[in-house]
Amino acid sequence: MNEQTGFQGMTALVTGASSGIGAETAYGLGSRGAFVLIHYHHHQDGADEVLQRIRDASGDGLLLQADLNRMEGVHGLIEQVRKTGRAIDILVNNAGSLIKRTRFLEFTEDLWNQVLTLNLTSAVFITQAVLPQMVERKKGFVVNISSVAARFGGGLGALAYSTAKGALSTFTKALAREFAPYGIRTNAVSPGTIDTNYHRNFSKPEALEACAAATPMGRIGKPEEIADVVVFLCSEGARFIQGQVVEVNGGFLMV
Ligand SMILES: NC(=O)c1ccc[n+]([C@@H]2O[C@H](COP(=O)([O-])OP(=O)(O)OC[C@H]3O[C@@H](n4cnc5c(N)ncnc54)[C@H](OP(=O)(O)O)[C@@H]3O)[C@@H](O)[C@H]2O)c1
Structure with missing residues (x-):
């Protein structure tokens, strides 16, 4: 694919694009011509950096x-997208987190709802919110970022997260079935262990070393290997x- 023109004229929305997998995905799409709506939560500096990298590659976008975590925020983002006046051609549902490693008996209803939301x-x-315009134009792409945790239940304390990711994988298939006839392609990417802030926040270095050792390729992944x-x-x-x-995991789990 031509680096500059692959997604020319298209608009992409990438959630959680201020770091890690989302940042590399936003750059991957933006550097190939898509106008990228770069969503972030706390790290505006990370989102700014992604936009600058896209501009350096002759692309453009908006933060x-x-x-x-909460439906008010979800509705707020949908409203902001609507106000841009842009129809979304490529949606990457990437934002995600464990929020807090929590054993099952310690889960409150509020934390469970936040992780699921x-x-x-x-x-x-x-x-x-973005599908009707894809249907109208008979073209669109939805990519959901699931997780290897959906396959094996996740590490201890990640129960709500892995449950949500399992449902996200199932949602992907159901959506594909319903909207394939309208020219929309829906798929998911399920990363294995990838070197991002996620693990800087939630995993011990020994756990990452053990994961690398258990992976046939002998290492954990890089965010750009998911973005690609x-x-x-x-x-x-x-x-x-x-x-x-x-599944993109260096052979850690073969399904
Ligand atoms: N790294 C892995 O090993 C791995 C494995 C399987 C699946 N995944 C999935 O890959 C996706 C990206 O994660 P990552 O590894 O790239 O981690 P990351 O670098 O921590 O990125 C997470 C992104 O999600 C955003 N986010 C977190 N909480 C949010 C909230 N409450 N509201 C809105 N946005 C929020 C963050 O925004 P701010 O930084 O701006 O707050 C950030 O942009 C996630 O869905 C994760 O579950 C990761």
């Missing part, structure tokens, strides 16, 4: 801020890929 419900309703797959899924080369959850 949008919202807390997706951030990792599942926000993606559902952002997708619902998202970009591919939105490209012409992936035109017959529909409703799949693509």
